[in-house]
Amino acid sequence: MNIIVCMKWTPDTSEADLTVSTTAKDIKKDDLDYDMNDWDRFAIEEAAQIKEKVGGKVTVVSLAPEESEDMLRECLARGADEAFQIWSDQMEGGDGYAMASVLSQFIKGRPHDLILTGTLAEDDGAGQLGGMLAAMLDIPSATLVSKIEIKDQKASFVRELEGGLYESMEMDLPCLIAVATGLNEPRFVSIRAVRKVTSIEIPNVGIDEIGIDVGKVGQSGARVEIEQVSLPPEGEGAEIIKGKPEEAAARLAEILKEKGAIG
Amino acid sequence: MNILKPADAPILGAPAPAIAFIILFLSVAFFCYVMFRRLDVLRKAAPDPRFSNISTRLLRALMYGFGQWRQPRYLGAGILHILLFAGFMILSLRSLTLIGRGFSPTFHIPFLTGSVGFAYESLKDYTVIVVLIVCLVAIVRRAVFHPKRYDHPGTAGHEYEAYVILGLVSALMITDMIHDGSAYRASGVCGEYHWFPAAAFASVFMPSNDPATLNFLHVGGYWAHILFFFGLLNYLPISKHFHVITAIPNVFFSNLNKGTIKPVRYGTVDWMELDQCGVSDLTGFTWKHILDFYSCADCGRCSDNCPANTVGRALSPKMISVKARDYAYENFPVFDKTSKDPAHEKRLVGDIITEQEIWACTTCGACEAECPIFIEYIDKIVDMRRYLIDRGEVPQSLQKPLQQIKKKGNAYGAMKSKRAAWTKDLEEFQVHILAEGEHSDLLFFVDSCGSFDPRIQEIAKSFARIMARNKLDFAILGQEENDSGNEVRRLGEEGLFEQVSGRNIEAFKARNFEEIVAFDPHAFNAIKNDYPEPFKVIHSSQLIYRLLSHGVMSLNGEYLGGRVVTYHDPCYLGRHNGIYEEPRRVLKSIPGIQYQEMTRSFSRSFCCSGGGLLLWYENEEEKERMGERRVKMAMEIGAQVIVTACPFCLINIEDAIKTTGNEGKIEVIDLVELIDRSTS
Numbered sequence: 001m002n003i004i005v006c007m008k009w010t011p012d013t014s015e016a017d018l019t020v021s022t023t024a025k026d027i028k029k030d031d032l033d034y035d036m037n038d039w040d041r042f043a044i045e046e047a048a049q050i051k052e053k054v055g056g057k058v059t060v061v062s063l064a065p066e067e068s069e070d071m072l073r074e075c076l077a078r079g080a081d082e083a084f085q086i087w088s089d090q091m092e093g094g095d096g097y098a099m100a101s102v103l104s105q106f107i108k109g110r111p112h113d114l115i116l117t118g119t120l121a122e123d124d125g126a127g128q129l130g131g132m133l134a135a136m137l138d139i140p141s142a143t144l145v146s147k148i149e150i151k152d153q154k155a156s157f158v159r160e161l162e163g164g165l166y167e168s169m170e171m172d173l174p175c176l177i178a179v180a181t182g183l184n185e186p187r188f189v190s191i192r193a194v195r196k197v198t199s200i201e202i203p204n205v206g207i208d209e210i211g212i213d214v215g216k217v218g219q220s221g222a223r224v225e226i227e228q229v230s231l232p233p234e235g236e237g238a239e240i241i242k243g244k245p246e247e248a249a250a251r252l253a254e255i256l257k258e259k260g261a262i263g
Numbered sequence: 264m265n266i267l268k269p270a271d272a273p274i275l276g277a278p279a280p281a282i283a284f285i286i287l288f289l290s291v292a293f294f295c296y297v298m299f300r301r302l303d304v305l306r307k308a309a310p311d312p313r314f315s316n317i318s319t320r321l322l323r324a325l326m327y328g329f330g331q332w333r334q335p336r337y338l339g340a341g342i343l344h345i346l347l348f349a350g351f352m353i354l355s356l357r358s359l360t361l362i363g364r365g366f367s368p369t370f371h372i373p374f375l376t377g378s379v380g381f382a383y384e385s386l387k388d389y390t391v392i393v394v395l396i397v398c399l400v401a402i403v404r405r406a407v408f409h410p411k412r413y414d415h416p417g418t419a420g421h422e423y424e425a426y427v428i429l430g431l432v433s434a435l436m437i438t439d440m441i442h443d444g445s446a447y448r449a450s451g452v453c454g455e456y457h458w459f460p461a462a463a464f465a466s467v468f469m470p471s472n473d474p475a476t477l478n479f480l481h482v483g484g485y486w487a488h489i490l491f492f493f494g495l496l497n498y499l500p501i502s503k504h505f506h507v508i509t510a511i512p513n514v515f516f517s518n519l520n521k522g523t524i525k526p527v528r529y530g531t532v533d534w535m536e537l538d539q540c541g542v543s544d545l546t547g548f549t550w551k552h553i554l555d556f557y558s559c560a561d562c563g564r565c566s567d568n569c570p571a572n573t574v575g576r577a578l579s580p581k582m583i584s585v586k587a588r589d590y591a592y593e594n595f596p597v598f599d600k601t602s603k604d605p606a607h608e609k610r611l612v613g614d615i616i617t618e619q620e621i622w623a624c625t626t627c628g629a630c631e632a633e634c635p636i637f638i639e640y641i642d643k644i645v646d647m648r649r650y651l652i653d654r655g656e657v658p659q660s661l662q663k664p665l666q667q668i669k670k671k672g673n674a675y676g677a678m679k680s681k682r683a684a685w686t687k688d689l690e691e692f693q694v695h696i697l698a699e700g701e702h703s704d705l706l707f708f709v710d711s712c713g714s715f716d717p718r719i720q721e722i723a724k725s726f727a728r729i730m731a732r733n734k735l736d737f738a739i740l741g742q743e744e745n746d747s748g749n750e751v752r753r754l755g756e757e758g759l760f761e762q763v764s765g766r767n768i769e770a771f772k773a774r775n776f777e778e779i780v781a782f783d784p785h786a787f788n789a790i791k792n793d794y795p796e797p798f799k800v801i802h803s804s805q806l807i808y809r810l811l812s813h814g815v816m817s818l819n820g821e822y823l824g825g826r827v828v829t830y831h832d833p834c835y836l837g838r839h840n841g842i843y844e845e846p847r848r849v850l851k852s853i854p855g856i857q858y859q860e861m862t863r864s865f866s867r868s869f870c871c872s873g874g875g876l877l878l879w880y881e882n883e884e885e886k887e888r889m890g891e892r893r894v895k896m897a898m899e900i901g902a903q904v905i906v907t908a909c910p911f912c913l914i915n916i917e918d919a920i921k922t923t924g925n926e927g928k929i930e931v932i933d934l935v936e937l938i939d940r941s942t943s
Contacts, residue, residue, distance in 0.1 A: 013679045033670060033678065078655075187655030188662050191669070191758025192535050 001056025001150065004107055005080070006117040006129070008037040009064035009071055013123070018231065024222040025226045036071045039118025043179045046148060049081030054150055056113075057081045061093060061106060063099055069202060076197040077189045083200070088207040093219035096128030101221055103129070104136035105212045107204070112137075112174050114155065117244050119143045119178040130178035141176035142169060144182045209220045268368035269485040269840040282717035283365025283489070297500045297597050298508075304546070304553055304595045310529045311549030313516040317581050320515045323637075326513035331633040334747065336867075337564060343397050343404075344635075347432075350394035351507075357387045357439070357493055359465065365489065366414035384459070388443070391461040395436040398429045405429075412563030415585060421561060424502045431495045438491060440465035440628035441484030445477045451485055471732040501597065503588070506560040510636045516551050517637035522792035524752055525642045527649060535756065539559040541649025541755060543612045545591055548643065555638040556591060558943070559584035565630035565640070570870040571623045580640045586615050612647050621647045621880060622658055625873030626753045632866045641753070648755030660881040669759055671718045672745040672766070673711035674876055683741040685720040696741035697716075702775035705737035706731065707795040708800075711746045712734040712875075712910050716849070718917070719910040725939035726782050729742040733810055737780070743770040747781075748877025749789035749835070764794055771798055780806050782935050784835035785874045786910045791840065802836060803935050804908050808845040811852050815866065820855035822940040827857045829902035831893065831931075832868035833909030846908050848897055853941055868891050869921075872912030890919030896938040898929060905931040 019028045045077040047058045060075040060083040062068055072083040086102060094102075107115065115134070120127045129144070134141030146166075147158035155175055159167040207217055215221060239255070241248045256262045270279050313320075326332050331348055355373055364369030405413060405425060415421045444465025447455075451471075456463035470476055499507050502825050506513075527534035527541070529549070534540060541549050548556075563858035565580035566572045572579050590611050611614050624644045631640055651657060657665070664674035671679055686694040698701055707730070715721035730737045745763040752760035767790075771779070781787040782803035790800045810816040830850060838840045843865050851858060863869045872889035873880070893916060897905045907913055916931040932940075 012676070015675070031678070031680065035670060133829070165672065185659055186658035186662070188652060188665065189655065189754055190652050191762060192540060192653060195535050 001050070001054055001113050002111040003032065003050060003056060003060065003114045004110075004112050005044050005047045005060045005075070005105055005115060006115065006133070007040045007044065007060055007062040007064075007071060007075060008036045008121045008123075009034050009062055009068040010121055010123040016162060019058070020229050020231060024228050025232070026214035026229055034067065034071075036074065037118055037121045037123075038228045039120055039122070039179065039181055040185050041118075042181050042183055043116040043118050044075050044078050044080065045184045046179055048187075049184060050077060050114070050150055051120045053244075059084070059110070061103065063087065063094075063102055063119070066204065067163070072202050073194050074189050076200050076202075077193040078187060083177055083202045084205055085202055086133075086205045086207075086210065088217070090207060090214055090220075091218045093222065094217055096126050096224035097132055097223045098217055098219075098221035100132035101216045102207065102210065104211050104259050105135075109136060112152065114173060114174040117176070117178050118227055119180055127178075127185050130176055135239075138175075139174050139176055140171045141178065142171065143178040144180045145177050146180045148177060148179075180184070205209060264451075264474050264829045265480050266446050266474075268364070269482045270365055270368045270370075272478075272482045274486075280366045283362070285363075286489060286493060287362065290497060291522060294493075294497050294500070297497065299503075300595065300597050301500050303316070303556065304591060305550035307546045308548055308550040308553050309542075309546070311525075311551045312529055313551055316519055317599065319519060320517075320914070323517060324511055324515040327635070328514040331635070333633070336633065336635075340404075340562070342412075343475070343512060344399055346393055346397045347401075348398070350390045353386060354394070354435075356383065361442075361485065361488060361492075361499075361638050364485070365461070371376075381458075385803070386457045388461040391436045391439055392464070395433060395440075395461075398433040398436070402426065402429050402433075410563075412567040412581075414563070415561070415582070416579065417582065418585065418589065421503060421585065424504065425561075427498065428502070428504050429825065431491055431498065434491045435488060436461075438484045441480050442488055445469055445480035445484065446764050449474070449477045449481070451895065468517070480773065501592070503559065503561045503585070505557045505588075505923070506636065508815035509554055509558040510560070513554055513636050513638070515732060516554065518639050518642070520792070522788050522835075524645050524793065527646075527757055539650070540653040540757070541641070542646040543610065543650045545587065545594065545611055548587075548646065549648075552639065552643055552646075553587075554589065555643075556584050556587040558636055559588065561585060562632045562635070564635070565638070567825055568629040568633045568867065570627060570629060570872070570889045571625060571885075572779075573869075573907070574889050574892060576623035576884050577619035579619060579620075583616055583620065583640065583643065584638060587611065590615055612650055616647065618651060618656065618658075619819045619884065621651065622661075622880065625834070625877055627870035627873070628838040629834075629867070629870065632838050645753055645755050650755075652755040655937075657754075658880065658882065660879050661876060663752065664879045665751065665756055665759065665877045668746050668748075668751060668763060668876075669710075672763060673715055674746065674879065675711060675715040677715045679742045681742075682709075682714045682744055683725055683739060685709075685715075686727070686739070688720075689724055689727060691728070694727050694739040695740035695743045697774050697776070699773040700775070701738070703736050703738040704777045705735055705806075706771070706776040706779045707737050707739050708747070708779050708781040708786050708790065709717050709739055709744065710781065710783045710890070712783060714744070716910070716914070717845045718914060722782055722910055722913070722935050725933070728939050729807065729810075729816075729935065729942070733815055738776075740770050740774075741768075747783070747786035747789040749785040749793065750877060751931070752789070752793055754876060764789070768794060768796055772796075780855075782908070782933070783874070784840070785911070786831045788835040788839055791922055802840075802842060802845075804842065804846040807934070807938055808849050811849060814941060818853045818854050818938065818941045819943060820941065821943075822937065823856060823904060824855060825855065826903035827859050828904045828906055829859050829861050829897050829900060831861070831871070831897070831905050831907040831912055832864055832866075833872070833874075833907060833912050834868065834870050836908055837868055838866055846906075849934060849938065850906060853937075859902055861896050861900055861902070863896060869896060869914035871907075871912045873915075874909060878911060878914065888919055888922065890915035894919045894923050894925060894929065898925065903929055903935075905929065906934055906937055907931065908934040 010028050012035050016032055021028045051058050059078040060080040063086050065087045076083055117130050132142055144162040145157045145161050149156045153173050154170055156170045158182055161167055241251050272279055274282050331345045334344050360372055440461045443462035447462035448466035448469045499505055563581045625642045657780055667674050667676040682697055707725050712719040743780055745766045748760040748763040778799040780801050787800055787802045790798055871893050905916055913931055913933050920926055920929055
């Protein structure tokens with residue numbers, strides 16, 4: 001059982017004051033802290049748990065610059081056997097398609113029974129990579145998977161749909177599964193756990209080593225162009241809900257329904 | 264008549280001294296064997312250096328062991344225990360004498376002859392009566408009134424042990440009375456009844472002119488007493504009453520380093536290199552911690568005071584000791600050596616002591632402050648957490664804040680660069696950020712909560728204002744400050760504690776200051792007790808008290824406006840660091856203050872549910888929030904203002920005031936804020 005997990009290195013925007021960059025095509029990222037995409041955290045945990053159950057090898061790969069080493073080490077501490085960092089400066093500005101091209105080229109050359117990734121990334125939320133990567137590798141894929149079982153060269157899984165519906169499905173291996181958050185309880189990674197894997201080397205792979213044409217990566221390989229990134233316009237002030245807790249809760253629910261936040 | 268002495272009365276044709284010898288030999292041999300087996304477990308346990316400061320230890324053993332100093336914290340039960348213990352001490356000489364009398368009818372302990380001997384005999388007789396009465400009261404108390412703290416939830420079959428022991432002790436007293444009563448009756452010296460009340464009382468029930476019966480009672484009472492005595496001795500190390508033997512050593516070896524946490528493993532240079540970190544099994548604990556398990560008398564005072572237990576969380580400190588002792592007795596039995604099927608074996612940490620119990624503890628220390636014999640719980644809980652952390656088994660609600668501390672140095676996930684942003688709201692003055700090599704008298708350690716939590720920032724601002732108003736030379740570290748690591752360490756993530764504390768220590772050493780001051784008792788505690796390098800650190804309440812006693816600051820009672828005030832002792836200020844008086848003296852120097860103490864105050868303060876990362880911990884079992892319980896306690900005494908000296912107490916209690924619907928009726932305020940508002 002060879003499992004490959006694709007990890008994304010994303011900026012943490014939750015507590016930051018976001019500003020748009022001068023080109024207006026991205027946000028300013030210089031001051032932001034980067035971390036593992038939270039969706040992918042569930043993917044690596046699932047890979048580790050499948051390995052613990054049925055055995056095999058877990059390979060982690062990330063298209064990210066050197067600073068992402070901490071993230072990959074954390075993956076090794078979670079149970080991955082090897083980790084690869086793929087980065088060349090030419091890869092800057094790539095969209096999901098360009099990223100999938102690089103990954104598929106890298107994965108083609110190595111044994112793979114199951115490819116795991118998060119359904120979405122916290123930064124652009126495009127959700128494109130999984131499907132495109134599977135298409136390029138010519139294997140079946142599924143998204144928003146909340147439960148996986150591997151048996152007899154097949155993957156049985158459950159998808160969580162709107163309105164609390166569950167959909168059970170099955171695919172032949174090899175396949176790609178893009179997971180939903182919450183399909184497992186990711187383990188905690190202590191400082192000591194990371195220390196234990198410090199001796200594992202994390203190879204840095206450039207695009208020439210993968211053997212992919214420069215024109216297919218980064219901005220030149222991208223098929224989608226970002227026209228403009230902008231901050232939402234400032235609202236007109238907040239409504240302070242007063243009254244007893246029950247009344248306030250009812251009013252809040254009403255507002256949320258009105259604005260379409262809840263059904 | 265001359266009564267027949269036991270040593271002179273053959274038993275089934277065998278000379279009495281021979282029988283006495285056989286009983287003595289077998290009993291002592293069995294006792295020694297059991298003790299060897301029990302102590303052998305300690306030998307297999309983890310190391311623990313407990314032989315330092317012998318004089319302090321002796322004093323403790325004298326005061327809390329022989330002096331029973333903590334017993335009267337529960338007045339009724341405490342007095343009973345003190346009487347029983349005193350009786351035990353007095354009667355130990357009597358027991359030795361009686362053992363000797365099996366060999367020689369005139370055996371005496373040296374010096375216990377003549378008038379001294381007579382005085383002792385008389386004292387002994389009074390003691391027998393007192394002990395018998397105490398036993399009877401204790402039996403009635405348990406059987407009729409059934410105090411809840413004696414229960415053993417989850418494990419059956421321990422309650423009877425108390426009756427066995429009380430029964431045995433009563434039997435010892437009664438047989439002693441029969442033995443002496445028959446001699447008293449036979450001697451016919453009835454005028455001495457006020458010297459020997461027990462004997463005189465027993466003799467009332469005996470015939471005066473029946474030498475055979477008197478001889479039988481005298482000799483029979485003697486042997487029964489001897490058998491009960493050795494029965495009791497050998498029952499101790501196989502029951503909860505092991506504490507009779509181990510309690511005083513347990514006090515002697517008790518923890519002298521309050522406020523800190525033990526290292527992962529004593530005597531290990533690099534704990535990171537250990538095969539296993541933390542405790543998963545009995546012998547993973549230190550020998551002293553196993554001695555703790557042996558020594559627990561199941562009195563339940565710890566659990567009775569445990570805030571987690573009170574609100575219905577899974578934790579009961581007493582049951583940790585009881586379950587671990589049961590596990591020890593079962594897995595290191597006296598005789599049975601047949602190995603069990605490991606597949607069916609329960610793990611001590613995980614199955615017997617559950618994860619819910621282990622995470623439920625707030626490390627408030629109420630259990631340790633209460634235990635009459637200084638059983639430790641916090642270090643054990645932390646050791647078990649270290650094991651769970653090492654395996655990655657950490658509640659999801661705690662993972663995020665821990666990861667944030669690892670990546671950003673604070674649990675709030677805020678950017679490091681914003682650590683001093685709170686100072687911008689202060690218009691009257693600027694808070695200086697101390698650069699490397701610079702000097703200030705005071706280094707104000709704000710900690711993550713004061714830097715990032717909007718509510719706690721208010722305390723930071725108040726404190727800065729107080730210092731500025733009093734012309735103190737103070738500065739902060741700004742973004743060079745990291746989380747203090749107090750909770751990180753107590754949650755068992757030792758590696759992360761080393762990381763954050765190491766960074767703080769580096770920052771401290773690169774700057775010059777006289778002392779560090781913190782308003783968060785958790786930060787204060789970590790720097791004072793956990794950091795491997797000594798720094799002078801004081802708490803805000805101490806600094807304010809100093810300002811007041813130097814007469815440089817004057818207060819007014821306008822803000823309080825005559826409301827009734829009470830003070831909530833934060834665990835890490837009071838119990839862990841013994842700072843009870845300064846905050847109270849500060850409060851009492853506010854003119855016209857109406858001060859009222861809560862029932863649970865000082866070392867019995869009730870934890871508000873924990874600071875630091877425990878603020879993030881979600882517990883599903885609890886029926887009520889600890890903070891809510893605390894608000895009720897304050898309302899009971901008619902308080903209108905709860906003053907505390909810990910930002911987390913403030914947050915928990917402030918929430919609790921809202922959730923209990925008491926907004927407007929009672930207010931909670933930090934001491935720093937109150938002083939800021941009470942100065943003009």
